[in-house]
Structure formats: C-alpha cells, structure tokens
Amino acid sequence: MAAPPAGAEGGETAEIDALFDRVTEQAQARAEAAYRRGAAALPEALRDLDYDTYRQIRFDPEAALWHDAGLFSIQLFHTGFLFDTPVQLHLVEEGDTTPLTFDPQRFRYDGQAAELLEQDLDGAGHAGFRLHFPLHRAEYQDEFAVFLGASYFRLVGRDQGYGLSARGLAIDTALPHGEEFPAFREFWLVRPAPEASRMTVLALLDSPSLAGAYRFDIAPGRDIGVEVEARLFARRDLAKLGVAPLTSMFAHGDTSAGPIDDHRPAVHDSEGLLIHTGRGEWIWRPLTNPRQLRVSQFLDAAPAGFGLVQRSRDFARYLDLEARYERRPSQWVEPLGDWGAGRVELVEIPAPDETHDNIVAYWIGDTPLKAGEARRFRYRTHTFGASLPEAPQARVVRTRHGWGAVPGQSDPPPRSRRHFMIDFRGGELEGLAPDQPVQAELDLSRGRVRHLQTQPLPDGRGWRASFRLDPEGGQPADMRLRLRLYGDTISETWNHVWYPDESR
Known part of the structure; x- marks a missing residue:
C-alpha cells in the first residue's frame, strides 16, 4: 500500500x-x-x-x-x-x-x-x-x-550528483x-x-x-523515494507504450570495443541494467555505446523491478574532477501491483560523446493500449548507490573483453575470437576460501566457447569467470553466465550480446 x-x-x-x-x-x-x-x-x-x-x-x-x-x-x-x-x-x-x-x-x-x-x-x-x-x-x-522538459524528472539523494533521468512515459521509442x-x-x-x-x-x-x-x-532522504500513480487515457492506438522509463548516458567504459581517445578510463552516468524478474532471477546487463541502434528485450511476467545502475563508485574509475561520475545515482523501479506479462526493453543508441543521453529502459505490457481505453500503473522509484540491499547474490563488478590470443603465440587465432572476463563480488563470495569449487555456468545462443573457468581474485573478495568466444560467422552471440557452488546459484546472471561487427 x-x-x-x-x-x-x-x-x-x-x-x-x-x-x-x-x-x-x-x-x-x-x-x-x-x-x-x-x-x-x-x-x-x-x-x-x-x-x-x-x-x-x-x-x-x-x-x-x-x-x-x-x-x-x-x-x-x-x-x-x-x-x-x-x-x-x-x-x-x-x-x-x-x-x-x-x-x-x-x-x-x-x-x-x-x-x-x-x-x-x-x-x-x-x-x-x-x-x-x-x-x-x-x-x-x-x-x-x-521537473523540467517534456515528462522528465530527476532525483538526487544525499551525496549524489545529477545523472540519469526518469520520465512519465516513453512512446514509440526506437520505432522507424x-x-x-x-x-x-x-x-x-x-x-x-x-x-x-x-x-x-x-x-x-x-x-x-x-x-x-x-x-x-x-520522500527525500539519503535516497529519494517516489510513489507514482499514472492514470492514462488513449486518444488512438499506441504501437509501443513504455512505462516508468529511465534515460541515461553511456559514452565508453569496460564494454567499449576498441581504443578510445580519451584520458578518462570511463565516461557514463549508468553502467548496467539490473532486472529482478517475476521468477526471482537477478539479471545484470552491461551497457554499451553501439555502432548502430540496439534494442534488447527481456520477457517477464509480474516483474519485481528494474533499474539503471552506476556500480563503480571510485573516482579512479573515471578521473573526472568536473563531472564526478562516481557520484551519479542509480535508480530503481518497483511495480506496485501485478503488471502482468510483458518485457523490459533496453534501447542503446550510438553517441559520439557524453553530451547525448543514449540509453533508455522501460516496461512494455503484452496487452496494447487502444484508442478509447484507459490504463492505470502504480510503482515506486528510488535512487541508490552501487547496490540494492535486497539483492543478496554476488554481483558483477567488472566486464572486460579483448582479442582472444595468447601474447607471443606463433599461430594466433582469428581477430574474431574474443576473451571475456567477468568479475563477481559480494554475497556468498565474501570470505570464500580459494579452494572452494566455484563453477561458471554459461548459456550461449550461437558460436563456440573455449576455456571456461573460474578463479579467485587476488584481493580475496571476489571471483573471475573467463572464457573465449568464437562467434558463428558475423552473427551476434547472446550470452548468459552465472556462478554456482555445490549445485546452488550464488550470483546474479550476467547477460551480454556480442556483435562481431562492433570490433574496431
């Protein structure tokens, strides 16, 4: 209530x-x-x-x-x-x-x-x-x-600086x-x-x-909480109704495919999309600045929540004394009531620099809104920092990738082979001894995986999962990876789509 x-x-x-x-x-x-x-x-x-x-x-x-x-x-x-x-x-x-x-x-x-x-x-x-x-x-x-401009509103809590924006609605986003x-x-x-x-x-x-x-x-405070009720009335049929949209910016970071001519290691207001599905799964999707428009859909029913997250809170990650990207808030959307079946949609738009908001995420229900119909949505949205307290599993803190060759190799593989490294921290990994049998489970839509393995990180606080991917021709590979220990899933699900044409 x-x-x-x-x-x-x-x-x-x-x-x-x-x-x-x-x-x-x-x-x-x-x-x-x-x-x-x-x-x-x-x-x-x-x-x-x-x-x-x-x-x-x-x-x-x-x-x-x-x-x-x-x-x-x-x-x-x-x-x-x-x-x-x-x-x-x-x-x-x-x-x-x-x-x-x-x-x-x-x-x-x-x-x-x-x-x-x-x-x-x-x-x-x-x-x-x-x-x-x-x-x-x-x-x-x-x-x-x-509250300024169209249906935009922005929230900033204690010790946070403005970054991403919320909107009342998104209509026909990314349609021709x-x-x-x-x-x-x-x-x-x-x-x-x-x-x-x-x-x-x-x-x-x-x-x-x-x-x-x-x-x-x-309700203002350390984090700003807002309970929203929207009562909508359609003039005409809507092709795409995006509910509780969040808009942000990702210029470059860990997922950037190629050298960036910038003294700053990363430039973004948000670095990932986090989803808590109606089935209880936590999904982490690193954001990208693609070469061409990318639209991803995460099918769900009765979603528990979604948000755009700025997990890296260390100044050394960005080295920007003016923008202070490490202070940018994350923002979460929690449906109040059953939103039924539908999907969280992520839109990633090519952008030349940080002056462009190129990331949008929102919910779309399976039942379209027709002319003369009414619809009501209730949800809570709030700012937060690196992580949500209700997300107990180990979380992804870093996604890196590069050419999947071994230095000095006399017969190197093709440039299309990618080496992915995903670092996890928190949850069951805290204080876990290095000899524990942490395993990585990887699902792949297409292509071939080599050398899937896990290793503890030197700081004793996290683990790394790594593998090499051979794409199938020029086709994208949709990857889902999670950590398991003694048969139990102990991490959120890392999800990433590799497009071979993104190689610089």
Missing part, C-alpha cells in the same frame, strides 16, 4: 485524493478531444535564447516558495532556450488551489540576459520547478528533485516513424504541513496519443 502523501492524514489525504480525481477527469476529457500542443508561443525576446544567455537567468533563492516555514521549498525555472512551452503551476495550500503567475521579480537576469528586462515578458511563464529539502544540514535546503514525447502541461504543488517530511505533486500529461493524470508522493 502506498504511504500517505505529504505527511497528511484524514481530511487532508481525502482532499488530495479528491483533487487527483479532478485532475483525472481533466485528463480523460482531454483524451476525448483533439490534441492541442500546449500554450501559445513565447514572447519574442525568449524565442531565440542561446544556451549561455539562458544560463544567465537565475531564480532568486530569497523568492523560493514556502521557504519561510516548513522543511520544503520550491524554486522555479524560466522559459527560453530549449524550454519553449510554459507549464501551468498551481499551489495547493490549506485546501485552496491558486494558479501561480509568472513574476520576473523572482529571477535575476545577469550579463546579456539583463536586456530581457527591457522587453515585454508577458506570457513568459515557467518551464518547470525544483524541490528543496534539508538533506545534509538542518539549516540549508538542498535541491533533490527537478520516430519517438513521441509526452509532456506534463500542468502541475499541482501540494504544500505539506510544516513538520512533514513528504510532499505530493500532481500532474496533467498530454501528447498526440494519450492524456494522463499523475500523482507523485515524494
């Missing part, structure tokens, strides 16, 4: 429920009408702002909403640059709902942006908002959540006719009681294919 929102009880909870029902009615009414693309065009002065000028517009912290009482406060984003469609914000306080009008006095316009004050900014509106709460020190309210990006058009910000440690945000989502009402019950 979902926890009560915003620390509210009794009548306050009933008021929020009633408001959410009214937002739901608005979403249904929208879905029954023709689609209209949001608000009117921005004032001329804001239409052509470049990135540098937009960054010179800053919200004044002294103007933060609710900063005078309670634990939460809200700061606002200005429209302009990429954010050309204002969103309507409503404040819900003591049962009253009041539209939040745009006021340039809440912002500072520095540098070239100061010229905007000489222009007519009527109709500028707000692009989004960010939430603040005392995560570290009692006297300072840290930013912990941002192009992706549709639904957008939150209105938000209702429910003011919590002064002593409350949770708050509620309601949202109205709209797109050419559907409309929806969203409820976010948000």
Whole structure:
C-alpha cells in the first residue's frame, strides 16, 4: 500500500485524493478531444535564447516558495532556450488551489540576459520547478528533485550528483516513424504541513496519443523515494507504450570495443541494467555505446523491478574532477501491483560523446493500449548507490573483453575470437576460501566457447569467470553466465550480446 502523501492524514489525504480525481477527469476529457500542443508561443525576446544567455537567468533563492516555514521549498525555472512551452503551476495550500503567475521579480537576469528586462515578458511563464529539502544540514535546503522538459524528472539523494533521468512515459521509442514525447502541461504543488517530511505533486500529461493524470508522493532522504500513480487515457492506438522509463548516458567504459581517445578510463552516468524478474532471477546487463541502434528485450511476467545502475563508485574509475561520475545515482523501479506479462526493453543508441543521453529502459505490457481505453500503473522509484540491499547474490563488478590470443603465440587465432572476463563480488563470495569449487555456468545462443573457468581474485573478495568466444560467422552471440557452488546459484546472471561487427 502506498504511504500517505505529504505527511497528511484524514481530511487532508481525502482532499488530495479528491483533487487527483479532478485532475483525472481533466485528463480523460482531454483524451476525448483533439490534441492541442500546449500554450501559445513565447514572447519574442525568449524565442531565440542561446544556451549561455539562458544560463544567465537565475531564480532568486530569497523568492523560493514556502521557504519561510516548513522543511520544503520550491524554486522555479524560466522559459527560453530549449524550454519553449510554459507549464501551468498551481499551489495547493490549506485546501485552496491558486494558479501561480509568472513574476520576473523572482529571477535575476545577469550579463546579456539583463536586456530581457527591457522587453515585454508577458506570457513568459515557467518551464518547470525544483524541490528543496534539508538533506545534509538542518539549516540549508538542498535541491533533490527537478521537473523540467517534456515528462522528465530527476532525483538526487544525499551525496549524489545529477545523472540519469526518469520520465512519465516513453512512446514509440526506437520505432522507424520516430519517438513521441509526452509532456506534463500542468502541475499541482501540494504544500505539506510544516513538520512533514513528504510532499505530493500532481500532474496533467498530454501528447498526440494519450492524456494522463499523475500523482507523485515524494520522500527525500539519503535516497529519494517516489510513489507514482499514472492514470492514462488513449486518444488512438499506441504501437509501443513504455512505462516508468529511465534515460541515461553511456559514452565508453569496460564494454567499449576498441581504443578510445580519451584520458578518462570511463565516461557514463549508468553502467548496467539490473532486472529482478517475476521468477526471482537477478539479471545484470552491461551497457554499451553501439555502432548502430540496439534494442534488447527481456520477457517477464509480474516483474519485481528494474533499474539503471552506476556500480563503480571510485573516482579512479573515471578521473573526472568536473563531472564526478562516481557520484551519479542509480535508480530503481518497483511495480506496485501485478503488471502482468510483458518485457523490459533496453534501447542503446550510438553517441559520439557524453553530451547525448543514449540509453533508455522501460516496461512494455503484452496487452496494447487502444484508442478509447484507459490504463492505470502504480510503482515506486528510488535512487541508490552501487547496490540494492535486497539483492543478496554476488554481483558483477567488472566486464572486460579483448582479442582472444595468447601474447607471443606463433599461430594466433582469428581477430574474431574474443576473451571475456567477468568479475563477481559480494554475497556468498565474501570470505570464500580459494579452494572452494566455484563453477561458471554459461548459456550461449550461437558460436563456440573455449576455456571456461573460474578463479579467485587476488584481493580475496571476489571471483573471475573467463572464457573465449568464437562467434558463428558475423552473427551476434547472446550470452548468459552465472556462478554456482555445490549445485546452488550464488550470483546474479550476467547477460551480454556480442556483435562481431562492433570490433574496431
């Protein structure tokens, strides 16, 4: 059962429920009408702002909403640059709902942006908002959540830095006719009681294919937890409805097939997809930056959860003093209720560098959403660090591969032979003596495997499974490997697809 929102009880909870029902009615009414693309065009002065000028517009912290009482406060984003469609914000306080009008006095316009004050900014509106709460020190309210752009929202917990993003929905991702990006058009910000440690945000989502009402019950802390309810109403048949999508970036790392001209050993916001299936299996899929678009599907029924994970938390792994990739959060999605049969889908998009979000993961149900139909999803999403406490098995900490030749070999094998090394740590491997008979079990879709073996790592904390793969012609090889001890599985399942055409 979902926890009560915003620390509210009794009548306050009933008021929020009633408001959410009214937002739901608005979403249904929208879905029954023709689609209209949001608000009117921005004032001329804001239409052509470049990135540098937009960054010179800053919200004044002294103007933060609710900063005078309670634990939460809200700061606002200005429209302009990429954010050309204002969103309507409503404040819900003591049962009253009041539209939040745009006021340039809440912002500072520095540098070239100061010229905007000489222009007519009527109709500028707000692009989004960010939430603040005392995560570290009692006297300072840290930013912990941002709702900005389409249906994107980002979460960051204590000692974490922004990385991946969540979205309300993903529609037709990786289909030939192009992706549709639904957008939150209105938000209702429910003011919590002064002593409350949770708050509620309601949202109205709209797109050419559907409309929806969203409820976010948000609990900040070391990790940020959000319980989400989405009530969706379809205008037309949807080819692909991606639920609870997570979007991230993987430029290069252990799985990169060839030398990278970069002083940093790895550059990524997330390094793997983790899935906990309805059957209880934990699957780890290392991410890649492919040469061409790759779409992977993991069939399941009643999934227990999935997420994008940044496991490597050591600065030496990245050597980037500015981006600090070791601080990027992981994020988990846990369905509330039975989502039925379907699949987790992973999309990996070629990207030249880290400025592109090229990783997307989401759930797709087997039952398509048709025009005139409604659907409801509930789930919990939260940030975390290297690992989930509920994942007890040994986890993959490193995936390496290279040419499967022996140095100095007089008759080397073809360049197509790959040597894979997968390092595991944790779970039953902790404190395990080197003479224990840990075995690797490998399933292969095609090709031939040589020299499958396991060895303890020198640090005494983990084990390595290694093998050499001879692909079958130019065909990809789908591999699944797990560790076993005395007949029992003691690790998550490492899953990787090797595409021979990825060799550099």
